[in-house]
Amino acid sequence: MRNGIFHQIAPIVIGISMAGSLPQSSDAQPVRQMLNGFRAEQGLGPLAPSAQLEEAAKAHALDMARRGFFDHQGSSGSNVLQRARAAGYAACAIAENIAKGQQSVHEVLGDWVQSPGHRSNILNPDVVDYGLVRAPGDIWVLVLGKDGC
Numbered sequence: 001m002r003n004g005i006f007h008q009i010a011p012i013v014i015g016i017s018m019a020g021s022l023p024q025s026s027d028a029q030p031v032r033q034m035l036n037g038f039r040a041e042q043g044l045g046p047l048a049p050s051a052q053l054e055e056a057a058k059a060h061a062l063d064m065a066r067r068g069f070f071d072h073q074g075s076s077g078s079n080v081l082q083r084a085r086a087a088g089y090a091a092c093a094i095a096e097n098i099a100k101g102q103q104s105v106h107e108v109l110g111d112w113v114q115s116p117g118h119r120s121n122i123l124n125p126d127v128v129d130y131g132l133v134r135a136p137g138d139i140w141v142l143v144l145g146k147d148g149c
Contacts, residue, residue: 031132034109035122044122052089053131053143060143061095061135070100070139084145089129090146092149095121097142105132108140 034061036046067075080096094116097118112118125143134140
């Protein structure tokens with residue numbers, strides 16, 4: 001893994017607004033390159049950014065930041081599928097990674113690919129879209145899915 005895409009791309013620090021989402025600009029391109037490079041190394045197709053999954057990720061990240069908890073279950077009892085559907089994403093496949101404390105996209109994605117459960121989510125062959133956000137307090141949420149199967 002040390003020779004993979006995560007170690008070929010220089011560390012990337014992305015400034016995130018208080019709204020908690022990655023900007024849809026040139027900063028988002030390295031995220032796609034890292035995710036899709038890692039998936040390609042494993043023989044999987046690319047992921048496409050999804051505004052709806054980003055919205056679902058943002059809602060959960062900000063919920064955790066504002067209410068001071070860290071869990072896949074939202075403060076209202078919601079789960080990732082419910083949050084995705086509330087954002088207008090008719091998911092038939094869904095997965096969520098959360099993390100806290102990482103200072104950069106490079107660091108959080110690197111940590112996720114080293115964790116078996118998080119790695120499995122990123123390498124899920126059923127998912128084709130993603131949304132990634134960073135909330136205040138360095139709370140990260142990655143939602144992966146497939147819409148309307």
